[in-house]
Amino acid sequence: MTTAQRTGPDTMQELTGQMIIAGDHVTGTGDAIHAVNPATDERLQPAYAHGTAADVARATAAATEAFAVYRNTSSSDRATFLTTIADNLDAAVDALVDRATAESGLPVPRITGEVGRTSGQLRLFASVLREGSWHGARIDPAQPDRTPMPRADIRQRKIALGPVAVFGASNFPLAFSVAGGDTASALAAGCPVVVKAHDAHPGTSELVGRAITAAIASTGMPAGTFSLLYGSGPELGIALVTDPNIKAVGFTGSRSGGTALVRAAASRPEPIPVYAEMSSINPVYPLPGVLAAKAADLGKAFVGSLTMGSGQFCTNPGLVIAVDSPDLDTFVDAAANAVRETTPTPMLTPTIAASYADGVSTFDGAAQAVARGAESTAPNACRAALFTTTADDFLASETLQQEIFGSSSLVVKCRDQEQVQEVTAKLEGQLTATIHADDTDHIAAAELLQLLELKAGRILFNGWPTGVEVGHAMVHGGPYPATSDSRTTSVGSLAIERFLRPVAYQDVPAALLPTPVADGNPEQIWRRIDGALSRD
Amino acid sequence: MTTAQRTGPDTMQELTGQMIIAGDHVTGTGDAIHAVNPATDERLQPAYAHGTAADVARATAAATEAFAVYRNTSSSDRATFLTTIADNLDAAVDALVDRATAESGLPVPRITGEVGRTSGQLRLFASVLREGSWHGARIDPAQPDRTPMPRADIRQRKIALGPVAVFGASNFPLAFSVAGGDTASALAAGCPVVVKAHDAHPGTSELVGRAITAAIASTGMPAGTFSLLYGSGPELGIALVTDPNIKAVGFTGSRSGGTALVRAAASRPEPIPVYAEMSSINPVYPLPGVLAAKAADLGKAFVGSLTMGSGQFCTNPGLVIAVDSPDLDTFVDAAANAVRETTPTPMLTPTIAASYADGVSTFDGAAQAVARGAESTAPNACRAALFTTTADDFLASETLQQEIFGSSSLVVKCRDQEQVQEVTAKLEGQLTATIHADDTDHIAAAELLQLLELKAGRILFNGWPTGVEVGHAMVHGGPYPATSDSRTTSVGSLAIERFLRPVAYQDVPAALLPTPVADGNPEQIWRRIDGALSRD
Known part of the structure; x- marks a missing residue:
């Protein structure tokens, strides 16, 4: 714990350009990078030097040492730790907003809200810890008189997997980054965390890392519970995932990045789970009844979701699938007008902006370009784009089935509802699917719902997929390639399950039993006794 | 459902040598194999011809078709289906015992018990279905007045992954085979199952397959809910795991076999989870206090566990780790005497018997051979073997750290309890770890327990790891390579989780909501409302 008190600068606001390894501030010896303000192309100070494999080894060894204690x-002490991180983030909101808006080009209200979401996530997991069901406590009492064989006393609880590697995402510099959902759920589970910061927002990452380190010191957690590294994905990232001390990985990012981590983790002598949230085009289904009632309103509202945050949400609606009709034309016309009226806003990084432009240009030949946002000479600006195509052309084109990260969407016109189902059956796994329906659409909606359950982690009606509520019922996940593990979610309280495994205790003496499965239920938690839930 | 009624022979007892594909009896066109009675080397009739990739495709397509309905x-209808299978197995117990004892060389009481365990597992999952918590139902009600943004109504439940491939294990021709734990939990979850029968017990497999098919017909389940194929692992097995219709895999068997399936599943365009239970040497720790009190009794009892079922349990105690002492010598002497008194019993197959003999011979040079079971001229007999070595030699030898499948065990003598911990820290993941301790051993036991939680799925005190209770609290799993996924168990009611994934429903109209998350809780199940468990 002494190392945790060696943190350098006193204030949260000073940026040092240093990594944090088990409470120590460490200057990297690799390539130095600078964040860039994508709205101005201005280079931001200070420089952040990348770490090396030696830094990875030091951080993961410290994490393993901390794990034995942490x-x-x-549950109560970890809950206090998480709420202390949350308090520290809320207290640093001004500095976080200043730096994160500069590093991301995202507007102040968005980042202000994201700070609140991030501290809210930490508090959600604190409440999960206090409630106690996360232990998964089960007791099958001994039956000494059972014939032909007596039954032993068997108890089960879930324990932490071990140190977790978390990769910060570019598009949520707070909520899916250093203290984001992956970190919060792993820390809640009892796993130390080693974060690889995203190069797009190193300063924000440092500020958040400082907030976590301060919480470690003030709540007396072991210093190695958290480390923050800077580095490249192919080098430092792979070193982290293949480090024997690391027992699970959380990642949000591109399909190629996620796939590389999954492969690296699977090829270890001891393979480990990777929770990668990767790729989704989030189909939207306006059904005939609702289109007849309000096609123009829907088209306009759709573009609001499409262009929010320069379209840089994992749940951005990149696909509209509907039966061709004059009402659908009205929807498309309204959406096209709305797209033309959009003012381009900066994307997160020059690389992302260039990829977006490339993606749109590959669609230009393959589908019918209907509308673009206004021209802009601002750097890294995202000009919204709307395309249409036929179902037949869509099914025949691998290009058109790809995700374009940003405010581009494709309307797929189908002959009839049967072809809507056919196109849907061919889609890859998705994070979300959205149905717009009124009462007259319920037969088609019910049929679609059956199919979409197998394709998406979240199905929503008469709304828009952007904006992911953080709660107990949320699923931010879905079949491959939306994620690498459809059995999980990276948002919401169920996310803690990713970092736990069950252990059974058979005839363990009462004095040695872990508290969650001890006699008398000292923590007053819900437990299954012979399969029946009980708090006794 | 009509195809399910086309099953050929009327009685459960006739063996046809045919596969069962969605209710149809199909004769394979590949190599024909015969079961062999390992106790006599007698070839058993009829021949079982292996299936081909075309049979795999037919079975998995039927499974996908059935999945839409199944x-x-x-929950109630599936519970009835599972109990009907259980009833059918219990009714066929005589035929099952006749055939399975002949195919496995295992004694009648063991197989009789295993039939009961198998039907008991099916009934356990029926009770899990009726209880309803398996749905994982969660509701976060709408908050239309929340500021700054209203909250949508979000509900979550778990749904079936899709068709599951199950690989029958050699060592439990019933409980880990055609209608074993993997099949029972997958069927409970709502997943159709395609089984690849183990070549060691095709007749038992056919009988059990018939019991399932009859239950499908009598309970009106879709015919494709179950298929039974014969074939080789490298050919038919890999075709099954890489078939796009298959969404998860259950396997119990060797490390090489399990690893091959994991690799094949990971290299699919859409990777899928593989639950492989593979390799474990199940360390036993007699602590100094208990050794002082009853070393000789313990040594004798240990050999009882070691030689049960010719040592062919996944949880067979292949390793004893203890501080060297005269008491440990007493333990070893008593165990050695008990080993010498054992009469060799047949192993499951000639291949397994040959592998066992090879394994023991590789230990002969690397460790000190202390005792062997009596010589035997009976075919495929397992001569028990006991070895000792020092901790230093054990740590230096890759050979000695390998599993020998059968009644062979190695006693590792340590300088002190610290070296016991050191050896343990180097062990791979295990299904079980066993501590023998009395009150004077509790300090050492507590320290060991901390380490063993990270190494094993089940930790037991003052008993033997063989014999896995089927209940709600059991964990038959553990860190790699004990299994390919330490977050799961293949025995006990938690096993159903392996075949489920969560889906969130946002603002879905009441009429379209699935029953488990419908308003008014029509199934009266436990649900989480804003995170709090409730049956309202």
Whole structure:
């Protein structure tokens, strides 16, 4: 714990350009990078020097050392730790907003909200810890008189997997980054975390890392519970995922990046789970009844979701699938007008902006270009784009089935509802699917719902997929390639399950039993006794 | 459902040598194999011709077709289906015992018990379905007045992954085979199952397949809910795992076999989870206090566990780790005497018997051979073997750290309890770890327990790891390579989780909501409302 008190600068606001390894500030010895303000192309100070494999080894060894203590901290103490991080983030909101808006080009209200979401996530997991069901406590009491064989006393609880590697995402510099959902759920589970910061927002990452390190010091957690590294994905990232001390990985990013981590983790002598949230085009289904009632309103509202945050949401609606009709034309016309009226806003990085432009240009030949946002000479600006195509052309084109990260969407016109189903059946796994329907559409909606359950992690009606509520019922996940593990979610309280495994205790003496499965239920948690839930 | 009624022979007892594909009896066109009675080397009739990739495609297509209906059957209807299978197995117990004892060389009481365990597992999952918590139902009600943004109504439940491939294990021709734990939990989850029977017990497999097919017909389930194929692992097995219709895999068997399936599944265009239970040497720790009190009794009892079923349990105690002492010598002497008194019993197959003999011979040079079971001229007999070595030699030898499948065990003598911990820290993941301790051992036991939680799925005190209780609290799993996914168990009611994934429903109209998350809780199940468990 002494190392945690060696943190350098006193204030949260000073940026040092240093990594944080188990409480120590460490200057990297690799390539130095600078964040760039994408709205101005201005280079931001200070420089952040990348770490090396030696830094990875130091951080993961410290995490393993910390794990022995941290995994045995009480739910209550970990809850206090998480809320302290949340408090520290809320207290640093001004500095976070200043730096994160500069590093991301995202507007102040968005980042202000994201700070709140990030601290809210930490508090959600604190409440999960206090409630106690996360232990998964089960007791099958001994039956000494059972014939032909007596039954032993068997108890089960879930324990932390071990140190977790978390990769910060570019598009949520707070909520899916250093203290984002992956970190919050892993820390809640009892797993130390080693973060590889995203190069797009190193300053924000440092500020958040400082907030976590301060919480470690003030709540007496072991210093190695958290480290923050800078580095490239192919080098430092792969070194982290293949480090034997790391037992699970959380990632949000591109399909190629996620796939590389999954492969690296699977090829380890001891393979480990990777929770990669990767790729989704989030189909939207306006059904005939609702189109007849309000096609123009819907088209306009759709573009609001499409262009929010320069379209840089994992749940951005990149596909509209509907039966061709004059009402659909009205929808497309209204959407096209709305797209033309949009003012381009900066994307997160020059690389992302260039990829977006490339993606749109590949669609230009393959589909019918209907509308673009206004021209802009601002750097890294995202000009919204709307395309249409036929179902037949869509099914025949691999290009058109790809995700374009940004405010581009494709309307697929189908002959009839049967072809809507046919196109849907061919889609890859998705994070979300959205149905717009009124009462007259319920037969088609019910049929679609059946299919979409197998394709998406979240199905929503009469709304827009952007904006992911953080709660107990949320699923931010879905079949491959939306994620690498459809059995999980990266948002919401169920996310803690990713970092736990069950252990059974058979005839363990009462004095040695872990508290969650101890006699008398000392933590007063819900437990299954012979399969029946009980708090006794 | 008509195809399910086309099953050929009327009685459960006739063996046809045919596969069962969605209710149809199909004769394979590949190599024909015969079961062999390992106790006599007698070839058993009839021949079982292996299937081909075309049979795999037919079975998996039927499974996908069935899935659309089967996944939507009610918990109650699936519970009835599972209990009907259980009833059919219990009714066929005589035929099953006749055939399975002949095919496995295992004694009648063991197989009789295994039939009961298998039907008991099916009934356990029926009770899980009726209880309803498996749905994982969660509701976060709408908050239309929340500021700054209203909250949508979000509900979550778990749904079936899709058709599951199950690989029958050699060592439990019933409980880990055609209608074993993997099949029972997958069917409970709502997943159709395609089984690849183990070549060691095709007749038992056919009988059990018939019991399932009859239950499908009598409970009106879709015919494609179950198929039974014969074939080789490298050919038919890999075709099955790489078939796009298959969405998860259950396997119990060797490390090489499991690893091959994991690799094949990971290299699919859409990777899928593989639950492979593979390799474990199940360390036993007699601590100094208990050794002082009853070393000789313990040594004798240990050999009882070691030689049960010719040592062919996944949880067979292949390793004893203890501090060297005269008491440990007493333990070893008593165990050695008990080993010498054992009469060799047949192993499951000639191949397994040959592998066992090879394994023991590789230990002969690397460790000190202490005792062997009596010589035997009976075919495929397992001569028990006991070895000792020092901790230093054990740590230096890759050979000695390997599993020998059968009644062979190695006692590792350590300088002190610290070296016991050191050896343990180097072990791979295990299904079980066993501590023998009395009150004077509790300090060492507590320290060991901390380490063993990270190494094993089940930790037991003062008993033996063989014999896995089927209940709600059991974990038959553990870190790699004990299994390919330490977050799961293949025995006990938690096993159903392997075949489920969560889906969120946002603002879905009441009329379209799935029953488990419908308003008014029509199934009266436990649900989480804003995170709090409730049956309202």
